[in-house]
Amino acid sequence: MLKAVLNVPSAEPKDIRWFYNQYASMLLGYINGIVQDHQKSEEHLVTILSSFVKEVILQEKSKLNIWMELRQYTQGKLKLFTAKEHHLKSTGTTNKGNLDLLDDLQRKVFCAVYYHGKSISYLAETMHNNETEIRNQLKLAIDKMRRASGN
Amino acid sequence: MEINKIIESGLMETYVMGIATEEEIQKVLSLKKDYPEFRDALEQLEFDMEVLAQNMAIQPPPGTLAKIEQEINEIQRQNQAIQPAKAYRYDDSEGQKTSQERYIEVEAESNQMRINKAWKWVFVAVFVLGKIFLATAIYFYLENRQAQEQIKELKIELKEKTR
Numbered sequence: 001m002l003k004a005v006l007n008v009p010s011a012e013p014k015d016i017r018w019f020y021n022q023y024a025s026m027l028l029g030y031i032n033g034i035v036q037d038h039q040k041s042e043e044h045l046v047t048i049l050s051s052f053v054k055e056v057i058l059q060e061k062s063k064l065n066i067w068m069e070l071r072q073y074t075q076g077k078l079k080l081f082t083a084k085e086h087h088l089k090s091t092g093t094t095n096k097g098n099l100d101l102l103d104d105l106q107r108k109v110f111c112a113v114y115y116h117g118k119s120i121s122y123l124a125e126t127m128h129n130n131e132t133e134i135r136n137q138l139k140l141a142i143d144k145m146r147r148a149s150g151n
Numbered sequence: 152m153e154i155n156k157i158i159e160s161g162l163m164e165t166y167v168m169g170i171a172t173e174e175e176i177q178k179v180l181s182l183k184k185d186y187p188e189f190r191d192a193l194e195q196l197e198f199d200m201e202v203l204a205q206n207m208a209i210q211p212p213p214g215t216l217a218k219i220e221q222e223i224n225e226i227q228r229q230n231q232a233i234q235p236a237k238a239y240r241y242d243d244s245e246g247q248k249t250s251q252e253r254y255i256e257v258e259a260e261s262n263q264m265r266i267n268k269a270w271k272w273v274f275v276a277v278f279v280l281g282k283i284f285l286a287t288a289i290y291f292y293l294e295n296r297q298a299q300e301q302i303k304e305l306k307i308e309l310k311e312k313t314r
Contacts, residue, residue, distance in 0.1 A: 016219065016223065020215075020216050024215065024216070025205075025208035025209060025210050025211060026201070026204040026205055026207075026208045028208065028209045028210075029207040029208040029209045030207070033207065038209075042212060045211060045215065046215060046218045046219055049219050050219050050222035050226065051226070053219070053223055054223055054226050054227070065197040067197070067200065067201045068167060068169065068197060068200070071204075072169045075169070097203060097207035098203065098206055099207075113168050113170055117169060117170060118170070120170065135160075135161040135164075136161060138164055138165070139159075139161040142164050142199075142200075145203050146196075146199045146202075146203070149199065149202050149203060149206060
């Protein structure tokens with residue numbers, strides 16, 4: 001009996017491997033910053049990376065810088081965590097990178113924006129500060145971390 | 152001079168962090184197009200954000216890549232199962248050529264067979280008759296055994312009388 005099946009080429013393993021080598025560790029660090037649980041972060045990494053490769057990379061839909069897009073995609077997928085009030089916990093498994101260089105306000109602003117996608121206006125309201133100050137603190141935090149990385 | 156002010160305003164940072172408003176996004180895209188120095192600064196910031204993420208990276212455990220490849224294949228298999236019906240519907244207007252490109256023919260073996268619904272009553276009748284035959288056989292077997300026992304008893308009685 002003859003049967004018709006969809007002739008869709010399977011994902012190139014090389015592309016996936018390249019993408020994995022490039023972004024998996026960065027993404028795991030990022031997810032861990034949001035979820036604050038190493039075991040759950042690894043589970044989310046598999047799900048998010050797989051669906052991102054399938055929906056964005058293989059479909060060639062990416063218009064933004066790929067890391068920027070992957071971060072925003074992850075925030076969208078982890079809405080359950082990002083919707084909550086953000087408190088940065090210092091866990092042993094979290095790689096905080098240059099976060100230790102920031103003062104308390106800068107770290108709060110950076111983490112709320114970077115990990116939880118909170119807007120400037122939201123932070124200004126919850127931190128009882130004005131938007132210009134929050135924007136400045138965010139820029140200062142990023143500048144400080146960029147300088148520490150040698151840029 | 153003006154563009155340097157904009158670069159230092161923090162606009163690029165809100166854009167790169169993904170929290171810019173629609174108005175700010177349009178402004179960034181327009182500046183990126185019109186001012187090469189703004190575009191360079193933005194690209195440098197995007198690159199530096201990747202470096203920051205690399206500094207905060209955590210190495211995934213071994214076997215994660217295999218899990219991801221397996222998951223992607225699973226998603227593709229599911230999509231392949233859903234898409235053929237849709238694809239045929241949409242390709243009707245474009246002619247047979249499109250469907251030939253999108254589909255390949257493969258030999259498939261089925262374990263199922265098709266029969267007429269009327270056979271259902273035949274199977275029911277065979278089943279009922281089978282039950283009746285079974286009940287009758289059991290009945291006659293028991294009857295036969297009882298008769299055999301009675302014959303035995305009669306033979307014993309007859310022997311005793313002849314003595």
